[in-house]
Amino acid sequence: MVVVDKEIFFELPNKTKVVLSKSNSLVSYICLFVNVGTRDEPLGCSGVMHVIEHLLFKGTKTRSYFELMALIESVGGDMNAYTSKEETCIYISIQNQYLERAIDVLHDIFYNSDFSEQEFNKEREVIIDEINSYKDTPSELIFDEFEELFFNNHELAANILGTEESLQQMNVGDVRDVYSKRYVSERLIISYVGGVDLDLVLSYIMNYFTALRKNDECVPLRINFTGNPLFAKTFKRETYQTHCMLGAQAPSMYANDKTAMVLLNNLLGGTSFNALLNLSLREERGLTYNIESNYTAYTDVGICTIYFGTDEDKVTQCKTVIFDVCNSIMEHGLSEQQLIMYKQQLVGQLALSFDNYVSLMISNAKSYMNYDKVDSYEEIINKIESVTNNQIIDLAQSVLNPKSLSCLEYK
Secondary structure, eight states: OEEETTEEEEEOTTSOEEEEEEOSOSEEEEEEEESOOGGGOOTTOTTHHHHHHHHTTSBBSSOBHHHHHHHHHTTTOEEEEEEOSSOEEEEEEEEGGGHHHHHHHHHHHHHHBOOOHHHHHHHHHHHHHHHHHHHTOHHHHHHHHHHHHHTTTSTTOSOTTOOHHHHHHOOHHHHHHHHHHHSOGGGEEEEEEESSOHHHHHHHHHHHSOSOOOOSSOOOOOOOOOOOOOOEEEEOOOOSSEEEEEEEEEOOTTSTTHHHHHHHHHHHHOSSTTOHHIIIIIITTOOOSEEEEEEEEOSSOEEEEEEEEEOGGGHHHHHHHHHHHHHHHHHHOOOHHHHHHHHHHHHHHHHHHHTOHHHHHHHHHHHHHHHSSOOOHHHHHHHHHTOOHHHHHHHHHHHOOGGGOEEEEEO
């Protein structure tokens, strides 16, 4: 066991990792963070990880769905989950005095989920409806369709929701088989942030999670992404606006320049009004209401995208302005004052995120899973402050070169 300030890092005998962080909150936040996502799905089972996420709430061998929900919601707690391409997370937020109840529920879900055929058939229809609803939102759909094209024929390409066809072909036996083989103790990280004494939290976890969930069949190793040709695609959609996405390969989560890429993405098209693309397209020229860039770092590759929606006759002008901004960063980087300002902004956003305990809980789990440690606030700030203008220029030349950007449009 390692204790750092108000944090505990621990590995249970069954190889489950535990990271605990003390806060002065009246609420406890605890999650089961599993190192398995949609890229780990067997061939022919696209969407099964997301189906599992849904079914984990639908009853265990000892409790019905309504009993699980009542245990948490009757005291004002909240239970939620998400699936991504590389992880699955189930989490509960609850008053400190009910923490053991939450851990009991999570234990029951992890070890005893029922996966009944009746619930599977019902949730499959719910997810198909979710897919159809999603198709009605082009500003969201374009992100996943871009990744499908970008990662073409690679395990990162598949949509997290799966497809209607893949879901119709799936049966509850597939779900049970994947769960038994992928959701094992050594892939589990338990992360906690809250006001309960950490020694007591650890004792609860050791009481409930020392049992071993294992499968002798090894999970197939992930296949590293090695790149695909550039593409320029236009799809016909019934939309009022043209939606456009540009993107290129970026640093992976283990790359030395990952922090510099986070900073570059934030100053280019992050959430603040002073992001360079927002200033150039929206504030100065009124070309679009929504312009943003995003950076996602996977274990073996990253992807940086730029998205905007606008009238069809403004698309070319928008692209020209975007390319001008990218070329400027490629050639000159930022002024000294700009670099200082954008670093301060990112540090401030980081401080706000540390006050979001759900975000902190998930961030701690992800860091412990991928790096076997959790950087302190000060260590992260030092990484941000160490980014140089030359790093920004080098990254921009690698990631933002207009000649290296793939493009997807909805018209």
